[in-house]
Amino acid sequence: MSTSNRPIAAEGSFKNRTVIVSGATGKLGRPICAALAAAGANVVINDVKADAVQELTDSLKSAGHTALLSITLSATSGPEIVAKALEQFGRVDAVINPTLGPIPWKPFEDLTDDDFRAAYENNVLGPISVTKAAWPHFKKQGYGRVVNFTSDSMLGFPTASAYTNTKGALFGMNKTLAMEGAAHGIKVNCVSPIAYHPNMERHILRFSDDVQHAFKTLYQPEANVPMILALVSEGCQASGEVFNTAGWAAGRNVWGNKKGVNGLETVDACLKALGQITEKGGDVFEPHTMVDFTEWQGKYVLNK
Ligand SMILES: NC(=O)c1ccc[n+]([C@@H]2O[C@H](COP(=O)([O-])OP(=O)(O)OC[C@H]3O[C@@H](n4cnc5c(N)ncnc54)[C@H](O)[C@@H]3O)[C@@H](O)[C@H]2O)c1
Structure with a gap:
C-alpha cells in the first residue's frame, strides 16, 4: 500500500492478464505479486525457494486472491514455466524478472570463473529463458510486456563485479529486444530499483545522512512497484528504456556521448x-x- 493508502494499480486493471514473476519471493518480487493479484491479474509465482513460494501463495490466497499459479523451478526452465502458465490460464501477457542469485562479494581477483558462471545463470540466463519462452506467444497475440532489472551498481561497485557484470548484460539487450518486439506490440524495459533491506546497511554508509535516512524510511521495496506495474500494463507505450525507481519516484537513465577529437594518428x-x-x-x-x-x-x- 502506498503512503496515500490507494492501491498501487486499480482493482480489475489487470483482469485476464497473466503475468509471470520470476524471483517472485524476493524483496521486489513479493510486493509486485501482491499488487498484481490485487489488480486482478493471473499471477505466476516462480522462484527457486519452495518454502517461500508456498508462503507467498498462502498469504495471497488468505487475502482473497485465487488466480495464482505457484512454480518452484529455476527461471532457466523458461519453457516449462511458460507451458504451465498457458495450461492454467490460457495466455501469457507479461514477464517480470527480478531474479537474483547470491552475490559473491569479493575483490575481482578473488572471484572464480564459477562465481561469474553462477551469477550469469541466475541473473541473466534465467530472465532470458522465461522471456524467450514467452516471446512466440507474445508475437502470436500481438501483445507482450517484459521488465528486466538492471542496477545503478553498474556505475561502479567494488567487490561486486560478478553482480554488476550481469546487470550490464540485461542493460545491453534491452534496446535490441525492444526493437525486435516493436512490430509485434511487445514492450521491453529495464528498471534500476532501490529496495532497502537492513542487510544492505553496510553498503549505504557511503551516502549522506539524508540519503541514508531515505533508504531506511522511504526506499521500501513496494515504492518501486507502481512503475514496474505501469511497464507491464496495457497503457505502457515506452520500450527500450531504463527507469530508475526508488521511494515512489522514477526517472530515466540515459546513455550520453560527448563529441570526440579527430586526427588521432599516434x-x-x-x-x-x-x-x-x-x-x-x-x-x-x-x-x-x-x-x-x-x-x-x-x-x-x-x-x-
Ligand atoms: N534491492 C535493491 O535495492 C536492488 C538494487 C538494484 C537492482 N536490484 C535488482 O532487482 C532485482 C530484485 O532484487 P531483490 O532485492 O528483490 O532481490 P532478492 O535477492 O530479494 O530476490 C531475488 C529472488 O530471486 C530468486 N532467484 C534466484 N535465482 C533464481 C532463479 N534461477 N530462478 C528463479 N528465482 C531465482 C531468489 O530466490 C530470490 O527470491 C534483482 O535483479 C536485483 O539485481 C535490486
Missing part, C-alpha cells in the same frame, strides 16, 4: 587528447539507436 596524440576526451560536463548527445550514434559520430569524424 599514441602521443591520443595521450595528449585524453584530458580533453575525458573532461566531465559539456554537451552530451543522447543517441536513441545505433544508427543515431553512428551518424552523429560520422559527423565529427568527417569534420562536418
Whole structure:
C-alpha cells in the first residue's frame, strides 16, 4: 500500500492478464505479486525457494486472491514455466524478472570463473529463458510486456563485479529486444530499483545522512512497484528504456556521448587528447539507436 493508502494499480486493471514473476519471493518480487493479484491479474509465482513460494501463495490466497499459479523451478526452465502458465490460464501477457542469485562479494581477483558462471545463470540466463519462452506467444497475440532489472551498481561497485557484470548484460539487450518486439506490440524495459533491506546497511554508509535516512524510511521495496506495474500494463507505450525507481519516484537513465577529437594518428596524440576526451560536463548527445550514434559520430569524424 502506498503512503496515500490507494492501491498501487486499480482493482480489475489487470483482469485476464497473466503475468509471470520470476524471483517472485524476493524483496521486489513479493510486493509486485501482491499488487498484481490485487489488480486482478493471473499471477505466476516462480522462484527457486519452495518454502517461500508456498508462503507467498498462502498469504495471497488468505487475502482473497485465487488466480495464482505457484512454480518452484529455476527461471532457466523458461519453457516449462511458460507451458504451465498457458495450461492454467490460457495466455501469457507479461514477464517480470527480478531474479537474483547470491552475490559473491569479493575483490575481482578473488572471484572464480564459477562465481561469474553462477551469477550469469541466475541473473541473466534465467530472465532470458522465461522471456524467450514467452516471446512466440507474445508475437502470436500481438501483445507482450517484459521488465528486466538492471542496477545503478553498474556505475561502479567494488567487490561486486560478478553482480554488476550481469546487470550490464540485461542493460545491453534491452534496446535490441525492444526493437525486435516493436512490430509485434511487445514492450521491453529495464528498471534500476532501490529496495532497502537492513542487510544492505553496510553498503549505504557511503551516502549522506539524508540519503541514508531515505533508504531506511522511504526506499521500501513496494515504492518501486507502481512503475514496474505501469511497464507491464496495457497503457505502457515506452520500450527500450531504463527507469530508475526508488521511494515512489522514477526517472530515466540515459546513455550520453560527448563529441570526440579527430586526427588521432599516434599514441602521443591520443595521450595528449585524453584530458580533453575525458573532461566531465559539456554537451552530451543522447543517441536513441545505433544508427543515431553512428551518424552523429560520422559527423565529427568527417569534420562536418
Ligand atoms: N534491492 C535493491 O535495492 C536492488 C538494487 C538494484 C537492482 N536490484 C535488482 O532487482 C532485482 C530484485 O532484487 P531483490 O532485492 O528483490 O532481490 P532478492 O535477492 O530479494 O530476490 C531475488 C529472488 O530471486 C530468486 N532467484 C534466484 N535465482 C533464481 C532463479 N534461477 N530462478 C528463479 N528465482 C531465482 C531468489 O530466490 C530470490 O527470491 C534483482 O535483479 C536485483 O539485481 C535490486
